[in-house]
Amino acid sequence: MKCLHGWSQESFTMLLGVLSDALPQAQLPKKYYEVQKIIRDLGLDYEKIHACPNDCMLFRGERADQESCHVCGSSRWVTNEKKDSQAESVSKQKKKLAKVLRYFPLIPRIQRLFATRKTSDDMCWHDEGRTKDGKIRHPANGECWKDLDARYPSFVVDPRNPRLGILSDGFNPFRSMSSKHSTWPVMLIPYNLPPWICMKETSLILSMIIPGPASPGNDIDIYLQPLIDELLQLWDGVDTFDASS
Incomplete structure (x- = not known):
């Protein structure tokens, strides 16, 4: 509130x-x-x-x-x-810092999705609960998803492995059209969840807030470094309590 x-x-x-x-x-x-x-x-x-x-x-x-x-x-x-x-x-x-990136660690937020039975079950929905009749109802039915499965069969073995979408866009936090200030939040979408859940505001994961006043442009990759480090750590594997099992 x-x-x-x-x-x-x-x-x-x-x-x-x-x-x-x-x-x-x-x-x-x-x-x-x-x-x-x-x-x-x-x-x-x-x-x-x-x-x-x-x-x-x-x-x-x-x-x-x-x-x-x-x-x-x-x-x-x-x-x-x-x-x-x-x-x-x-x-x-x-002293006053010239620019500060706010980064929200990803691993503890992914682990919280497995901390309760309900969300832990939902994280396997894309494999266990999805209707597999060839029709597109979820990103799991798409060609990109299938291509990744074909290239990394070891990743597919455990349906609990998180599939994440990433997005970012700039906005003016001061609600003033006369100001050119642009702050860029980076969001993650857990696509393991059912489509009626994964796009809800409560399911989106805030990864970082890139400060303004200017857009990072192509330099956004500089700010993605801590996220990439955590994704590589997740790819190697992180021990996590699973409430379902």
């Missing part, structure tokens, strides 16, 4: 205070910060990855500690040429 209706952190904290007083036996968190800690413990946290302001690279892995882009030389921090020498000595904690 906080996200859907744009509640401020202060108003949400006040609501928690009222509910805590009205329902003391529920042991509800009393501050928004405590709610965030609970969400992190559920494995639904996100990572902040510093990025080059010109979309050249991400400051991660071996380049996590670099102060500037190795491609264009831009600083990872917002620079102000008018600063005097004393201000230049401000510590990193007080």
Whole structure:
């Protein structure tokens, strides 16, 4: 409700205070910060990855500690040429990052689809519940799906292996046509699920939020690096609890 209706952190904290007083036996968190800690413990946290302001690279892995882009030389921090020498000595904690990618780890979100019996059963629907009469009702009936099955027969053996579609598009988060700001969310669609479920908003998986103000264009592949790393890890195999079995 906080996200859907744009509640401020202060108003949400006040609501928690009222509910805590009205329902003391529920042991509800009393501050928004405590709610965030609970969400992190559920494995639904996100990572902040510093990025080059010109979309050249991400400051991660071996380049996590670099102060500037190795491609264009831009600083990872917002620079102000008018600063005097004393201000230049401000510590990193007080510096402002030039660009930050918000990345939502994929593996814990895939694992949550197998955490309950209902969603775990649905993740096998494309193989066990689909009507196989040659008619197209689901991407599993399409030629691309069949081609992938033919090329990777070992992947087909276990129907629980997730089939993911990826999509992205830019939008202006400020609701102003006069502003050219463009933020790009990257979404994943779990195509294992039945067609009446996989395209629902509750089934879409937010993978990352690529910051603006400009469109990443062909440089979007730079931002997809952490997602590709996780997909390669999933391809090798990840141990997961399956509530169905």
